[in-house]
Amino acid sequence: MPWYLYIALKQLFPSGKGFSFFALISIIGVSLGVAVLLGVQTIMNGFGHQIRESLLKVNGDIRVESNRVINSWERIEAYLESVEGVEQASPYAHGIVMLQHRNLPVFPAVMGVDLTEDEPFIPIKEFLTQGEFEDLDDDSVFIGSSLATRIAARMGDTLELFTPLMLQRLKQDEVLLPREVRVAGIFQSGRNDVDSNTIMTSLRLMQDLYGLDEGIHGLSVNVAEGVDVSQITDKINEHFSYPIRAVSWMESNRDYMFVLQFEKTMMTIIMFFIILVASFSIASSLMTSVIRKTREIGLLVAMGARPRDIAYSYCLQGLMIGVSGVILGIILQWLVIHYRNEIVWQFAEWTNSSSALLRFYQFNDIPARYESSDVHIVAWGTIVICLLAGLGPALRALKLKPAEALRSE
Amino acid sequence: MSRKAAKKAPAKRQTKKPATLLKVSGVKKSFEDSGKIIEVLKGADFEMPVSTSMSIMGASGSGKSTFLNTLCGLETIDEGTIKWRVEKEKPLQSISDFSTSELARLRGKFFGFIFQSYHLIPELNAIENVIISAKLVGRVSAETKNRAKTLMETVGLADRLKHPVQKLSGGERQRVAIARALINDPLVILADEPTGNLDEHTANEIMELLIKVCNESRGSLLLVTHNPDFAKLTEQEVHLQDGRFI
Numbered sequence: 001m002p003w004y005l006y007i008a009l010k011q012l013f014p015s016g017k018g019f020s021f022f023a024l025i026s027i028i029g030v031s032l033g034v035a036v037l038l039g040v041q042t043i044m045n046g047f048g049h050q051i052r053e054s055l056l057k058v059n060g061d062i063r064v065e066s067n068r069v070i071n072s073w074e075r076i077e078a079y080l081e082s083v084e085g086v087e088q089a090s091p092y093a094h095g096i097v098m099l100q101h102r103n104l105p106v107f108p109a110v111m112g113v114d115l116t117e118d119e120p121f122i123p124i125k126e127f128l129t130q131g132e133f134e135d136l137d138d139d140s141v142f143i144g145s146s147l148a149t150r151i152a153a154r155m156g157d158t159l160e161l162f163t164p165l166m167l168q169r170l171k172q173d174e175v176l177l178p179r180e181v182r183v184a185g186i187f188q189s190g191r192n193d194v195d196s197n198t199i200m201t202s203l204r205l206m207q208d209l210y211g212l213d214e215g216i217h218g219l220s221v222n223v224a225e226g227v228d229v230s231q232i233t234d235k236i237n238e239h240f241s242y243p244i245r246a247v248s249w250m251e252s253n254r255d256y257m258f259v260l261q262f263e264k265t266m267m268t269i270i271m272f273f274i275i276l277v278a279s280f281s282i283a284s285s286l287m288t289s290v291i292r293k294t295r296e297i298g299l300l301v302a303m304g305a306r307p308r309d310i311a312y313s314y315c316l317q318g319l320m321i322g323v324s325g326v327i328l329g330i331i332l333q334w335l336v337i338h339y340r341n342e343i344v345w346q347f348a349e350w351t352n353s354s355s356a357l358l359r360f361y362q363f364n365d366i367p368a369r370y371e372s373s374d375v376h377i378v379a380w381g382t383i384v385i386c387l388l389a390g391l392g393p394a395l396r397a398l399k400l401k402p403a404e405a406l407r408s409e
Numbered sequence: 410m411s412r413k414a415a416k417k418a419p420a421k422r423q424t425k426k427p428a429t430l431l432k433v434s435g436v437k438k439s440f441e442d443s444g445k446i447i448e449v450l451k452g453a454d455f456e457m458p459v460s461t462s463m464s465i466m467g468a469s470g471s472g473k474s475t476f477l478n479t480l481c482g483l484e485t486i487d488e489g490t491i492k493w494r495v496e497k498e499k500p501l502q503s504i505s506d507f508s509t510s511e512l513a514r515l516r517g518k519f520f521g522f523i524f525q526s527y528h529l530i531p532e533l534n535a536i537e538n539v540i541i542s543a544k545l546v547g548r549v550s551a552e553t554k555n556r557a558k559t560l561m562e563t564v565g566l567a568d569r570l571k572h573p574v575q576k577l578s579g580g581e582r583q584r585v586a587i588a589r590a591l592i593n594d595p596l597v598i599l600a601d602e603p604t605g606n607l608d609e610h611t612a613n614e615i616m617e618l619l620i621k622v623c624n625e626s627r628g629s630l631l632l633v634t635h636n637p638d639f640a641k642l643t644e645q646e647v648h649l650q651d652g653r654f655i
Contacts, residue, residue, distance in 0.1 A: 003544040296530055299524075302516060
């Protein structure tokens with residue numbers, strides 16, 4: 001072992017003491033910073049992933065739409081399904097209706113899906129909390145759980161639907177009769193905006209309600225796992241001309257995705273300051289150590305040490321604090337993330353805020369997702385910062401004149 | 410007490426035309442203090458034969474420590490030359506010809522230092538303080554560790570090997586410093602007031618030990634002291650006065 005590494009180790013972990021107070025405090029400071037930073041990033045990643053997953057489930061990977069009704073959509077569907085990487089292309093029609101139950105009107109979005117598909121592009125079967133997918137027909141609907149609660153609709157209840165087409169007919173003095181549909185199922189997608197404001201119908205019922213005949217509003221495309229969605233979107237857009245246009249889920253949720261990424265970036269910047277503060281304390285402690293050990297530095301030079309090796313010794317101390325802090329920090333954050341739900345619910349219990357947590361955040365489990373790039377950036381970033389923290393004291397040690405250092409009190 | 414030490418002084422070595430180990434010619438050194446130039450060495454000339462012991466005496470502030478520091482390149486000189494016979498068969502070499510790395514290597518292998526304030530490293534225990542000097546010149550073998558133990562036995566600290574140095578007495582610390590100075594088997598031991606911080610009894614013990622270990626080793630001793638009794642223990646005495654040797 002080179003002597004400067006030996007001295008660095010001994011200054012941090014002196015013989016007979018185990019730990020120097022300075023080393024202990026510095027390592028704890030860095031490990032807390034790393035644990036908090038990685039912990040926040042992991043939770044943010046978890047939320048982001050959950051949101052992306054729910055966006056994908058509800059919208060599909062790509063939507064092929066037009067600004068008018070698409071009538072001869074079968075040839076579009078055939079092309080889409082022929083594109084390499086595309087798993088499924090499903091027609092849909094969507095819009096807004098007025099729904100009335102027990103004289104309580106609401107205006108939910110309606111999504112009409114093709115029931116002839118083995119698996120509809122929206123995983124309705126997975127979302128259903130009551131009813132069976134097979135029960136959905138042209139006279140029934142599935143209703144979002146929050147919406148069902150709002151209008152007190154239960155399985156088997158009859159709902160009245162009014163559509164914009166009916167308003168047109170009303171203008172032409174036609175008798176306006178609502179379309180009566182039965183509640184065949186209640187679903188919960190996990191997205192409150194969907195569950196509180198959406199009903200699902202068969203494509204045929206939606207075509208009837210909107211007077212589309214055989215037309216549709218668009219096709220939802222699901223691609224195979226690992227396939228580049230943007231690439232396929234571009235390929236589809238190259239094939240079709242205006243007004244047919246493919247939009248990827250990232251593009252249609254661009255603002256949402258930007259906010260998610262922006263939040264994560266801001267959190268990372270704020271959290272990095274914690275590490276920066278810890279590094280300043282390391283620099284300050286090491287600088288104090290250089291001043292306190294001026295005579296020792298002079299002694300080492302007198303005994304044959306090269307000044308640059310003494311500087312290495314101080315840089316190494318910063319490096320060792322950084323590496324130890326990162327390792328401890330990663331272990332600490334792993335423990336916190338592993339027991340995150342227990343910790344949060346215990347805290348909620350102590351503060352009597354369990355119900356509020358459920359009401360406002362709508363989760364039972366805090367999502368977490370590790371991304372190796374985050375761990376790499378935090379770990380290496382911290383080590384570099386700690387190394388730089390040791391550089392200032394090292395430069396001071398380098399500039400010391402040995403004879404003056406030996407004379408210093 | 411110091412007379413007792415003087416009585417125990419070994420017989421001075423009989424040498425015929427001894428080769429020169431160190432030759433100092435016209436060394437000048439000045440310091441600037443608040444814009445004022447203070448001349449410490451004003452053309453010091455000095456010569457030391459190989460395998461001998463010499464003491465430099467002088468009043469406080471006469472430049473004894475500065476002179477010692479200039480000899481090993483810890484302090485740069487303004488004028489003059491300092492030449493050492495680093496290897497037996499080779500001519501004297503000026504320390505100004507050595508690069509920083511060569512000078513560091515020279516200090517590690519050629520010189521052994523003993524200071525008034527011991528200068529032990531508090532994070533290391535007693536034997537580690539001895540071994541560090543060997544580590545600095547790249548000696549880390551088991552043989553080095555054995556030699557450190559032997560030296561600790563020689564200085565009477567065989568039972569204090571792993572003792573924290575803060576818990577050692579002043580005399581014990583200086584014994585550790587002596588062992589440290591000898592670990593690399595240096596050609597010259599530079600001792601700067603090694604008994605300055607010790608009581609009379611301990612000071613005598615340390616001086617006896619120092620003279621003994623120097624005689625047993627192949628090296629020379631250059632002792633800075635203002636104690637005339639201790640100076641008499643060495644083979645030659647020189648006086649530094651007003652920046653020059655008289």
